[in-house]
Amino acid sequence: xxxxxETSAPATNRVGLTVKDYGGLKSTLCVGCGHDVITRQIxxxxxxxxxxxxxxxxLSGIGCSSKTTAYFADRGHGFxxxxxxxxxxxTGAMLANHSLLAIGVSxxxxxxxxxxxxxxxxxxRNVPMIYIVENNGVYxxxxxxxxxxxxxxxxxxxxxxNDLPAIDLCALAIELxxxxxxxSFSGDMKQLxxxxxxxxxxxxxxxxxxxxxxxxFNNHEDSTKSYKWAKDHEIPIQEIGFIPFFDEIYVEYDPxxxxxxQLHDGSHIRLKKLRAxxxxxxxxxxxxxxxxxxxxxxFLTGLIYVQPTKKxxxxxxxxxAQPLTTLPLERVRPGxxxxxxxxxxxx
Amino acid sequence: MSVVLEExxxxxxxxxPRTIVNDFSIHVATxxxxxxxxSNNILMRAIFQMGIPVxxxxxxPSNIQGLPTWFTIRASKDGFIARRRDVDVLICMNPETxxxxxxxxxxxxxxxxxxxxxxxxxxxxLHLYPIPFQKLVLELVQDGKLRRLAVxxxxxxxxxxxxxxxMEEIDRALVKQFKGKAKAVEINRAAIAGGYEWAAQNRRKxxxxxxxxxxxxxxxxxxxxxxxxxxxxxxxxxxxxxxYPITPSSSLAEAFIDYCRRFRRDExxxxxxxxxxxxxxxxxxxxxxxAGWAGARAMTTTSGPGISLMSEFVGLGYYAEVPAVIVDVxxxxxxxxxxxxxxxxxxxxxxxxxxxDAKHILLIPGSVEECYHxxxxxxxxxxxxxxxxxxxxxxxxxxNNWMADPFPYPEKGIDRGKVxxxxxxxxxxxxxxxxxxxxxxxxxxxxPYRTLPGxxxxxxxxxxxxxxxxxxxxxxxxxxxxxxxxxxxxxRKFETARRSVPRPVIExxxxxxxxxxxxxxxxxxxxxxxxxxxxxxxxVDYLRLRALPLxxxxxxxxxxxxxxxVIDQNRDGQMYDILRLESGADVSKLRxxxxxxGFPLDAETVVExxxxxxxx
Numbered sequence: 036x037x038x039x040x041e042t043s044a045p046a047t048n049r050v051g052l053t054v055k056d057y058g059g060l061k062s063t064l065c066v067g068c069g070h071d072v073i074t075r076q077i078x079x080x081x082x083x084x085x086x087x088x089x090x091x092x093x094l095s096g097i098g099c100s101s102k103t104t105a106y107f108a109d110r111g112h113g114f115x116x117x118x119x120x121x122x123x124x125x126t127g128a129m130l131a132n133h134s135l136l137a138i139g140v141s142x143x144x145x146x147x148x149x150x151x152x153x154x155x156x157x158x159x160r161n162v163p164m165i166y167i168v169e170n171n172g173v174y175x176x177x178x179x180x181x182x183x184x185x186x187x188x189x190x191x192x193x194x195x196x197n198d199l200p201a202i203d204l205c206a207l208a209i210e211l212x213x214x215x216x217x218x219s220f221s222g223d224m225k226q227l228x229x230x231x232x233x234x235x236x237x238x239x240x241x242x243x244x245x246x247x248x249x250x251x252f253n254n255h256e257d258s259t260k261s262y263k264w265a266k267d268h269e270i271p272i273q274e275i276g277f278i279p280f281f282d283e284i285y286v287e288y289d290p291x292x293x294x295x296x297q298l299h300d301g302s303h304i305r306l307k308k309l310r311a312x313x314x315x316x317x318x319x320x321x322x323x324x325x326x327x328x329x330x331x332x333x334f335l336t337g338l339i340y341v342q343p344t345k346k347x348x349x350x351x352x353x354x355x356a357q358p359l360t361t362l363p364l365e366r367v368r369p370g371x372x373x374x375x376x377x378x379x380x381x382x
Numbered sequence: 383m384s385v386v387l388e389e390x391x392x393x394x395x396x397x398x399p400r401t402i403v404n405d406f407s408i409h410v411a412t413x414x415x416x417x418x419x420x421s422n423n424i425l426m427r428a429i430f431q432m433g434i435p436v437x438x439x440x441x442x443p444s445n446i447q448g449l450p451t452w453f454t455i456r457a458s459k460d461g462f463i464a465r466r467r468d469v470d471v472l473i474c475m476n477p478e479t480x481x482x483x484x485x486x487x488x489x490x491x492x493x494x495x496x497x498x499x500x501x502x503x504x505x506x507x508l509h510l511y512p513i514p515f516q517k518l519v520l521e522l523v524q525d526g527k528l529r530r531l532a533v534x535x536x537x538x539x540x541x542x543x544x545x546x547x548x549m550e551e552i553d554r555a556l557v558k559q560f561k562g563k564a565k566a567v568e569i570n571r572a573a574i575a576g577g578y579e580w581a582a583q584n585r586r587k588x589x590x591x592x593x594x595x596x597x598x599x600x601x602x603x604x605x606x607x608x609x610x611x612x613x614x615x616x617x618x619x620x621x622x623x624x625x626y627p628i629t630p631s632s633s634l635a636e637a638f639i640d641y642c643r644r645f646r647r648d649e650x651x652x653x654x655x656x657x658x659x660x661x662x663x664x665x666x667x668x669x670x671x672x673a674g675w676a677g678a679r680a681m682t683t684t685s686g687p688g689i690s691l692m693s694e695f696v697g698l699g700y701y702a703e704v705p706a707v708i709v710d711v712x713x714x715x716x717x718x719x720x721x722x723x724x725x726x727x728x729x730x731x732x733x734x735x736x737x738x739d740a741k742h743i744l745l746i747p748g749s750v751e752e753c754y755h756x757x758x759x760x761x762x763x764x765x766x767x768x769x770x771x772x773x774x775x776x777x778x779x780x781x782n783n784w785m786a787d788p789f790p791y792p793e794k795g796i797d798r799g800k801v802x803x804x805x806x807x808x809x810x811x812x813x814x815x816x817x818x819x820x821x822x823x824x825x826x827x828x829x830p831y832r833t834l835p836g837x838x839x840x841x842x843x844x845x846x847x848x849x850x851x852x853x854x855x856x857x858x859x860x861x862x863x864x865x866x867x868x869x870x871x872x873x874r875k876f877e878t879a880r881r882s883v884p885r886p887v888i889e890x891x892x893x894x895x896x897x898x899x900x901x902x903x904x905x906x907x908x909x910x911x912x913x914x915x916x917x918x919x920x921x922v923d924y925l926r927l928r929a930l931p932l933x934x935x936x937x938x939x940x941x942x943x944x945x946x947x948v949i950d951q952n953r954d955g956q957m958y959d960i961l962r963l964e965s966g967a968d969v970s971k972l973r974x975x976x977x978x979x980g981f982p983l984d985a986e987t988v989v990e991x992x993x994x995x996x997x998x
Binding site for chain 1: 650670
C-alpha cells in the first residue's frame with residue numbers, strides 16, 4: 036500500500052474502506068482556508084492507517100478550527116464543546132471509553148488564550164489523544180483580533196501591531212511532558228500527513244501545532260502567519276517518513292543521517308536530518324532549537340520532540356481492559372455484603 | 383472550691399433538685415486545629431451508644447489552625463436533632479473566646495473551664511466547674527508533643543462525670559475513634575479517666591443536666607450527608623468522578639474515593655471507576671459531560687462558587703442533552719466570607735443555571751437517608767432525561783453527623799435511559815422509526831434516543847453534538863423553525879421530568895388552615911417547630927419539597943390551605959420566589975420565612991416567624 040499522496044490512493048484500505056468513508060460534511064470555511072487542507076490530511080491519515088472511523092471521537096472547542104471536526108470521519112461521534120474546554124471533554128470521554136481514538140482540533144485562541152489552563156493540564160496528564168492546533172495567530176470567527184500566538188511585531192490589516200510575545204505551544208508542551216510534539220504548516224502537506232500518522236500511532240497526548248494561514252484576516256503583507264510568509268520562511272528540520280505497523284519495515288537507513296523512532300503501535304517514524312545533529316528525543320536540544328528559532332524569527336517545522344514510551348493518563352489509572360462504559364451493573368454496584376460492611380462501620 | 387459553687391445556687395426560677403434528662407445541648411468551644419474533633423466525636427458517639435437520639439454539628443471557621451470553632455452536641459429524648467439556639471452545657475477550651483463564651487451562656491447553664499482563668503466570680507447564675515486542665519495534662523500525659531491534643535480528652539472525662547455518661551460507652555467510642563490503634567487508645571484512655579476521676583473527687587454536681595440510657599438508637603448508624611451521598615454514588619455505579627476541592631463538598635469526593643478503593647474493584651483488582659482531581663470546576667464539569675456523552679455514569683461535586691464556574695458547561699449539557707450529576711453542597715456565597723457556614727444559597731440560580739432558556743432537575747435531600755437514595759435517583763434521572771441533574775445538599779446536612787437507619791440495599795436496577803448500544807438495537811430502532819435521529823421525539827415524551835461513541839460501526843449511529851443550533855438529526859441549523867421545534871421538545875421533556883421527579887413529603891391532617899413548605903436540611907428544625915406549635919395548640923400542615931420542577935402536589939397543597947409559609951435558609955426567599963413563579967396557584971397565600979445567619983436553622987426561628995406573622 037502506498038502511504039504517499041503522489042500516487043493515486045487505492046480504492047480500499049486494510050479495513051476495506053474507501054477514503055470517502057473517512058469524509059464528513061462540506062466545509063463552510065472561507066475558500067482557501069488552511070484548515071481545510073489540514074482536514075484533508077487528517078482524513079487521508081485515518082484512511083492510510085486503516086483506523087476504524089466509528090472509533091474516532093472528534094472533539095473541539097469554539098472557533099473556525101473547531102468547526103472542522105464535522106468535516107471528516109462522520110462515522111465517528113463528534114462533540115463541539117465550549118470555548119477552550121475541549122481538553123476536559125476529551126479527558127472525560129477517554130476515561131469513559133479508552134477504546135476510542137480521540138482527536139481534538141483547536142485553534143490558537145481556543146488553546147493558547149481561553150483554553151490555556153485546560154491545555155496545560157491535558158498535557159500534564161498525558162491523556163491519549165491527538166491535539167491539533169490550527170494556528171493562524173488571529174481570531175477568525177470574531178473577525179480578526181490577535182491571539183496569544185501572534186508573533187511579536189506582527190501587524191493586523193487594521194494596522195494594529197502586536198506588542199506582546201507569542202506563546203510557543205510546542206515549548207509549553209515539551210515543558211509539560213508531552214511525548215509527541217510537532218510543528219507543521221498547512222502548506223506542507225506531505226510532512227503534515229506523516230506527522231498526523233505518527234500522532235495516530237502514538238499513545239499519549241500528541242500535539243501538532245500547525246501554522247494554518249487565515250486567508251481573510253491574517254494573510255496580508257505584514258503578517259508573520261500569512262501563507263506567503265510561511266511558505267518563504269519554512270525550514271523543515273527533518274524529512275519525515277512513516278512506516279505503519281502493518282507494513283514491512285525496511286531496515287536499511289543511515290543512522291548518521293537518519294533517525295528511526297518506534298512508536299506505541301509498532302509504527303516507525305523515519306527522520307532524515309536536515310539540521311545537523313538535531314536529536315528530537317533530547318529535551319534540552321528541543322528547547323534550544325525552539326528558543327533559537329524564536330530569536331532568529333525562523334519558522335522551523337518537523338517532529339520537534341518525541342518520547343514514545345511515557346505512560347499515558349489512563350495507564351496510570353490502571354483501568355480495566357474493558358471500557359468503563361461497558362461494565363454491567365453487577366460489576367459496578369458493590370454487593371450486599373459490601374453495603375453491610377459500610378453500615379456496620381458506621382454503627 | 384465546691385463550697386464556692388454551693389454558694390452560687392442556680393438562679394433559674396424553680397430550680398432545685400429537678401433534673402433535665404436526655405434533653406439538652408452541649409457546646410464545646412475550642413481553637414481550630416487543636417484536635418478536639420476526636421474528643422467531640424467520642425462524646426457524641428458515647429451518648430448515641432447509650433440509646434439517646436443525638437446530633438453533632440461542627441460550626442467551624444475557614445481556617446486550619448487557630449481560629450475559634452464550636453462543636454454542638456444535642457441529645458434529645460424526643461428525637462429532635464436540629465440545632466438549638468440555647469446552650470445548656472458549655473465546655474470552654476479556647477482561652478481566646480472563653481470570656482465571651484461565658485458571658486453569652488444562658489442563665490442556668492453548666493460551664494466547664496480552665497481553673498487558672500479565674501472566671502469563678504464572673505457570673506453567679508451559672509453552674510461553674512473550674513478544672514485544672516493544664517495541670518492535669520502534665521500529670522496524665524508524659525509525651526509533651528501529645529499534650530496539646532490529649533488535653534481535649536480530659537474534658538471528655540469531666541463531661542462523662544458531669545452528665546453521667548457511661549464510661550464503658552466512652553471507652554467503646556474511643557476504640558472506634560482510633561480504630562483500635564493501641565498506643566493512641568492507651569494515651570487517650572488515661573487522659574479521659576484522669577479527667578473523670580479528678581472531677582469526681584474534687585467537684586460536686588449542682589446543675590440539672592443528666593443522661594440516662596434509652597433504647598432509641600439501637601441498630602442505627604451515624605453518618606454525615608456527604609458520606610451518605612458518596613455511598614449512594616458508589617451504589618449507583620458511578621464510573622467517572624471529576625472534582626475540584628471546595629468546602630463543603632470535598633469530603634463527599636473523598637468519601638467516594640475511600641469507598642471505591644475498598645468496594646469498587648473487579649476480580650483483577652482494577653478499579654471499576656476513574657477519579658480525576660481536575661484543575662478547576664470548569665474542567666470538572668467538562669470531564670463529567672465528556673464521560674456522560676461517551677456513556678459513563680459521571681459526576682462532579684462542588685459548592686456555590688464551583689456551580690458558577692460550571693454554568694457554561696451546564697448550558698451546553700442542557701442543549702446537547704448529555705447526562706451528568708452535579709452535587710452542590712451549598713454554603714454561604716463567595717470564597718472569602720463565610721465559606722464554612724451553611725446556606726440554601728444556590729437554589730434559584732442553579733434551577734435556571736446558564737445562558738439562554740435553561741431549567742434543570744434539582745433533587746433536594748432532607749436527611750442523610752435521602753442523600754443516599756436521591757444520589758442514586760439522580761443518576762437514573764440524568765440518564766433518563768439526558769441532562770445535567772443537580773443534587774442540592776448543604777453544609778449542615780453534608781458535613782455534620784446525623785443518626786439514621788442503615789441504608790437498605792437498592793432492590794431495583796438502574797435506568798440508563800433511551801440508549802441504543804448495539805447494531806441490532808439500531809436496526810430495530812430504524813425499523814420502528816424509519817431512522818435514527820438524535821434529537822427527534824419519537825415517543826412523545828420529549829426524550830430522544832442516543833447512541834454512544836465508538837460502539838456501533840454504522841454511519842447511521844454516529845452524530846455530531848453541539849449546542850442549541852441543530853436539527854432533529856443533529857446537523858447544524860440556524861433556521862428559526864428548527865430552533866423553535868427543539869426548544870419546544872426540551873420544554874416537553876421538562877414536563878415529563880416534572881412527572882418523574884421525587885414527589886414532596888406531605889403531612890396533612892392537622893386540621894389547620896396553615897401550611898409550611900420547606901426543603902432540604904430545614905426539615906429537622908421544621909419538624910421540631912411543628913411539634914412546638916402543636917403543643918401550643920397551633921398545629922400546621924407540612925409539605926417538604928424534594929425536587930424541582932414542582933410537581934402538581936404543590937398547587938393542591940396551596941389550594942387546601944389559607945396561608946402557606948415557605949421556609950428558606952437564604953435572605954431572598956429563593957424557593958419562595960420559585961413557588962411564586964411556578965406553583966400555578968393562588969400565590970397570594972404564600973408567606974416567606976427566611977433564616978440567613980450562617981448557622982443551621984433552628985425550630986424557634988420557624989415558630990417565631992409563624993407566630994409573628996399570624997398575629998398581624
